[in-house]
Amino acid sequence: MSDTDDRGTGSPHGDVKVLEMSGVRKAFGPNVVLNGVDFTVSRGECVVLIGASGSGKSTLLRCANLLETVDDGVITFEGDDITDPRVNGDEVRARMGLVFQAYNLFPHLTVLGNVTLALRKVHGVEATEAEQRGLAMLDRVGLAEKARSRPDDLSGGQQQRVAIARALVTGPRLMLLDEVTSALDPELVGEVLDLLSDLKGEGVTMVLNTHEMGFAREVADTVCFLHDGVIHESGTPAQVIGDPQQERTRAFLSRIRA
């Protein structure tokens, strides 16, 4: 299991492509959510997706994770076409981490049980070693003393940090974070954003959806504005958030700031 070691070694904008999407299309019935999305994530890069609610940000992450099947287009992950129906989705998902808006922790397991489940059942790590790695990861997110608690006994911010630890512990090549602070009380948002900033500092490759523009400006290498199922504008935060070129982007940003 070399996974934890070679994650995050590349510099931002390194040449190694982790994820590439081209012409990705996804519709739910008559509702076209993604209508030809193209974008690329390099190793160590942090890509922030912005866009109105319902613009397809979450769908895009779920397609990347193969929780949704695309209608057309190609998604390449670490050089493999994962949209090929012959690909084993479970094996692909095991190499990615996905964190949900509502945490989706398993209430019947302890915090440590949540964090070690995938290690034990998917990655075949032995119980004692899984426990050690789980505890180390919980320590990393500042929750080692909560290892034996139930998720329900934790605050929202703590639960979301556990969810991040659960996704991170297997050493994924790519972290997908879907509106991870949207369900939190305002005073709890900070602790989760601080953790994400740390991960970014460690060079974890990630794609995240957020409405936190200040945070996007701070951590993003690339900001992509999603509208009408396509990426309308992308570039550095200074370009896209600071000086948007597209009328749609300006309209969206002014609504958010209002």
Place this chain on the structure above:
Amino acid sequence: MRTEVKDWQPSAIQLERESFRRRQAARSTAVAAASTLLVLGVVGGLVVSSPGWERVHETYFDAGKAVDAFPAVLAGLWVNVKIMVISAIAIVMLSLTIAVMRTTRGPIAFPLRLLGTVYVDVFRGLPLLLVIFLLGFGGPALDLSGLPRSALFWGCASLVLSYSAYVAEVFRAGIESVHQSQRLAGRALGLTYAQTLRHVVLPQAWRRVLPALMNDLVSLQKDSGLIAVLGTVIDAIRAAQIETAKDFNYTPYVVAGFLFICLTVPMARLTDWYARKQGFHGAGSLM
């Protein structure tokens, strides 16, 4: 500085409220006790003063007969307990399989879903007594190699087939009550469909339906007595029947009834206790 709990003295108004509540509680208890005694007295009086009471008393409540019949009926009850335990284990396994079959999604699983649905429809529709008659007498007559021909086996099989249809529906409700986001979280970690079911969905479903299942277990305890109709399994009811046949005194049936109540009441209290405990923990907490 926080005030320590020991520093707190209830105010006069609080003391007055508490004494009012105590008086109120004492009054409620007295009213409930008096009304219960009254109802029991009236009903008891009606029964005892009825013209046929003497006759009923000696046919159903003969103390000497009860003492004579007790050992045989108690031995029979032990058979009921064994039937119940073995059937319960088989019911959990069969019904869980059917519930999983019925909740599997996708066109490939259609035959499984159909099979599960047909099974549940058939065995929920058939009266248990009918299943026991059909299988209890018809099963051994099939003379299938490898299967025992005893009435006990086929009687238990009837209970298992009939109860599994109900219990499968309880499990299915439990499985479906686990929010879809839990499955998504499991799959996102790389768990397969089956692993997600095993480690994420079923443990949560099981906790939620356990009170309902324990209720079905109480019911199974009683229905195990229906095997008596096959005649060759000497359970509590069949034992009482044999005792009764000696002199046409029905007291052994009352003894059997009393023993069944002794068996089910602790089970029912345990179920209540567990359901309350679950309630405090909040079954579906996350979403």
